Amino acid sequence: MQLKNIRKQMSLATCALLQAASPAVNAEESDWEIDTAILFYSEDNGRVSAIEPAIYAGRELADDQRIDLRLVVDALTGATPNGAHPSAVSQTFTTPSGGSTYTEAPGELPLDDTFRDSRVAIGADWEVGLDRFSRVTWGGNLSKEYDYLSLGGSATYARDFNDRNTTFTTAFAFNNDTIEPEGGIPSVFQPMRVAGSGLNREGADDDKTITDFMLGVTQVISRETIMQLNFSFGQIDGYQNDPFKIVTVVDPADGLPAGSGFFDTASTGNLPYVYERRPDTRDRSVIYFKTVHHFEEDTINFSYRYYNDDWEVTSHTLDLRYRYELGNSYLQPHVRFYRQDAAEFYTHDLTLGTDVDPVSGAVSRDYATSDYRLAESETLTLGLKYGMPLGNDSELSIRGEVITQSVNDGSVRPGEETADLDAFVLQLNYSLLW
């Protein structure tokens, strides 16, 4: 044996022997890891702004167990695009409750400014070690809004191989979401009605289920590098329309919202906007790759995601974070790039005569949405985070991000405002051991 310093190795080996051996040591030495944060989110042009305080707490328990808890409160105000497109004339819409109207000036993107919501979401994960190499994590979630309830559970099984250098993960999750929109569930492809003239609604609520299955592998490549590769498959079943989104019915004669026959508002009370309709199943698959690499001091965290679903949305996401160590503190720039194709049934509008019967108002398409989130789009995020320790066990960090989303809808006419978006994020974090 050559004489060499093995103190670090020895101490790690001893730790593995004694720590794992004794739940008591874990119980004694483990504190609550607590992360608190507040997020300020603001979109330009008076669209959505939100304040979200959140707290996360996790700790090791006795007997190879771990628990993680989270609570997020979300207060949203502002306006969100209702799906109708800008027009050369001013447009009047009925609020979801059916009680009042709002009007959009010519050329402007119609925004529903009654959008106001608050959300409380709680979640917990409970990890249980099965033996020295495998563990199961049980997760539960609840998210409640004024008009929305989401309940879900998940199970994740992870097993280590190759001296714990390779970890295989299998996960299954189930979610049930119920929506109870103001005014009820709009009848698909039925027109928005003039305020006070009744609503095209059918039933008070509807729901959907989300089932996800994931296979993943995490591999330690070297002392400096770790990689992860996940395959996920999911299916969403049930009500997937956005009850507040409409599609403009355009008269091809003048390119303006339809105003004759079925859509002669003065005589029928029908506005030239129909409630959107999406398929009630959606199958998606995702491939996700991530790697973290440690340089001399700095760390780089890179991920790529490929997403594809049977609504024909395909997307690519690249995410890169580089953590510069500045002695005690650190600076972390962040770049994210996202690009998606439009869903097959995304449309700028519906054409009177072709897509919509001028007399009966019947829509001949199977599905249609003008929700900009299903349009072709790109999102670029640039961010910077600064973190510094406060004492031994706590850290304070602040990050700012600028999110620029551009919607590429080929049918948009020159001068027409699109759903393009600039959003700003400011987040303060304080983490501590307790």
Place this chain on the structure above:
Amino acid sequence: MRTFIVIFMMIFLSACSSLGVQPWDRDLLAKDSMQLVPDYLDNFFDEHIYFSKEASSGGQGVGGGGCGCN
């Protein structure tokens, strides 16, 4: 697709048996900054923001809960 994944995983597993480090070389891997998700809440917020603005979601794990924002 499923067959492809199973085969892929098997190749991965056999190829990986030569990769990796000994337990005492895990000093860097143990650092907070080297975790796959180094900042739990940052990640949580990001997932939520993009979920409400984009048509894609998921990849990192399963579950996490839906919301009416999409």
Place this chain on the structure above:
Amino acid sequence: MNDIRLKRDPDCWRGSFIAMASPCEVLMEVDEEELAGRVLETVVDEARRIEAKFSRYRDDNIIARINSAQGDSVTVDEESARLLDFADQLYQMSDGLFDITSGVLRKVWRFDGSDRIPGPRAIQQVLKNVGWHKVTWRNSQIILDQGMEIDLGGLGKEYAVDRCITLARELTDKSVLINFGGDLAVSCQRQGGKCWSVGRLVTGSDQAVALFQLFTGAIATSGDANRYLLKDGVRYSHVLNPKSGWPVVDAPHTVSVAAATCTEAGMFSTLAMLQGPQAREFLSLQGVEYWVN
């Protein structure tokens, strides 16, 4: 076994018993006798549990099962697996000097202070059954070739001290010192910044007693007090080099090392002994506190 004693010292409770062929002591800075009794009882139970489970002198435990499997695979429990993992890491860290299969060498080497040195052929014969690299150890399963044996005696006592410290911490916030035949550890600092003072037998030319003053952490000692062979003026220590099959020559009489845990301290003192004359150099390279005689 009724060798367990608990008595009141001026500034602590002192429990004593015999386990692992060593006198064991538990010093407790607690007030109530009832609590002291509970700590002592817990420590005794744990020490005897570990002894029963891992002693190679028994025929009803996991070690016996592994050593008598005759080439068959044996699935071990979690705690045994961790100890074997640890032994595996020690083997690699020490480039094969620390080897839990080296115990069979004692069939030819008997350290009784005499001058009986085995013949080279006998040593070669036994060496065939030595070498952790010949052992298959994977996923909680171990396979030993026929004739091979493992012995966790080289780390059992230190492990027991650390385990007992852990259990004592569960019972009391007050400082507890556990001393199993010279391998000792403290659960936490004493009140008022006092230290624990422990006598240490310094075997060597003069049988002096030194005094350790321990605030936190652990100290372990390896030595060959009366276990050596003396022939032609060469003193063969009881520490055997598993690669050559020969005792380490010119090893120190005793090596004590201070570290965070008794296991670490014990492993460093054992590895230092295996370095023979380079023991000091090895220890100063580790940056640990040590005493070599």
